Amino acid sequence: MTNETNSTTPKKVPAIYPAKTKLQVTVIFFVVLGIYLFSMSWTQQQMAGGFSGALSNMFNVIEKFFPPNTAVISAIWGPMVETIQMAIIATTVAAILTVPLALLAAENVTTFKPLYIVTRTFLNLLRTIPDLVLAVIFVGLFGIGLFPGILALIIFSLGILAKLISETIESVDMNPLEAMRASGGNVFQVIWYALIPQVLPQFTSLVLYVFEINIRASVVLGLVGAGGIGLILNQQLGFYNYPNAMMIIILIFVVVIAIEYISTKIREALL
Amino acid sequence: MIEFKDVGLVYPNGTEGLKKINVTINDGEFIVIVGLSGAGKSTFIRSINRLVTPTSGSLLVDNEDILKYRGSDMRKLRTKTGMIFQNYNLVKRSNVLKNVLAGRLGHTSTLRSILNLYKKEDIGLAYESLQRVNIAEKIYNRADELSGGQQQRVSIARVLTQQPKYILADEPVASLDPPTSHQVMTYLKKINKEDNITTIVNLHFIDMAMEYADRIIGMRAGEVVFDGPVSEVSESTFEEIYGRSIREDDLRGGADKS
């Protein structure tokens, strides 16, 4: 209908999208826009002080935090390492547990529909629980320390990893799998020889990515008592010891950046 | 020996893939199946190694009804029937040797194969198979570094390594140019003669069917409409099978170039 005006022949050119799709997209667009506008005006009302208030507050805060206390660095190094270990252990365990779950949640491997649907639903449920809530629950169950933090991270990263990896599995080339099946390979041999080589680079990359997320998450989990550097940071803030807290924040910043840099480099090399 | 006895296959969506097929394939034969797209050639071939399961009749391989097979019987059946595909179906990220060794999976225990503990003879056999199709120098190349014709030769080597009694080839040359097509068919024919492996090949091309087959089976709409030795086949036979006159694109050509 749009092209008819400037074409010389009266031939009808079909639109790229059917009229129904166009209508749907338009409606969705306006609904989303409406939600944006509404929430913008709503938050404006809630923020009584507005941005100018926040700005003056910020100077007050910054003043209290500086200069950071470099003397505590040796004392906080231990908990920092604990945090990293927490992330490493949790990521490793999650990576192992992911394998069977991801296979069961991949439609092309698990052809038995009910099993696939149950696993999918389980993973979806897992992902709806925020990591912080998991940490609070486990700290309540096991007391303050690293263990509840690790548990929370395992479950949290399992939800993400299994979902992403099952999607990677669903996108593999099925032809080699058929060839292995046709040559007499059993299920395990088919997966090992035809599937794993296809998903291994993606798998490693995703595990590293989740490791990055876990480093940051484990800091936050520490705030609710799940061990590591976050716990110390929370204590120092509780004592109003802002220069110490600032030193901790700087250390976290440096470590997170360093780990993300290394991990990104490895992932680039893999893909 | 493979015997189709009143074999029928109805796909879950209601399409009749095979209708009352009665065919006997003797040991050592080189059979080419021709027919238009959708005639049921793939369905026929894939019934023999149970990649699809006929819904009626009985299908005997070496005097056993394979339609009754489950689990380990099926594995045995597939171990003695090698398959070659139009798209080679190699694991692209794995190297040539690993792809060829996959032909031994049916003969190897799960634990051994997962730990990569192949027997010395198996690796020797894989290498020998690669030599037979003249591609041994690519042994450590990744499969996706090879040309189409080279990949198909690797997939032939994979089947050779399997040491099957039957070879099923589903349009093995459809993705190749004429000279390479003839090269691949020549290898298949040579293996058929030297190792006495019964070979069944699906082909689109009339001239290739005539050149390589001992016997031609023509299919149309799920039925066998012709079955006889090449000597009985003429252009009118193909016109009957195809239900139309023969066209330029029914021929591969390039026979003299190989």
Ligand SMILES: Nc1ncnc2c1ncn2[C@@H]1O[C@H](COP(=O)(O)OP(=O)(O)OP(=O)(O)O)[C@@H](O)[C@H]1O
């Ligand atoms: N998995 C399936 N589900 C439903 N119908 C199918 C399936 N596979 C094949 N068919 C149908 O069965 C009929 C025979 O298909 P088949 O693949 O055996 O034909 P073919 O002779 O190999 O054709 P081509 O030359 O295109 O490969 C076709 O009508 C096809 O649409």
Ligand SMILES: [Mg+2]
């Ligand atoms: Mg086919």
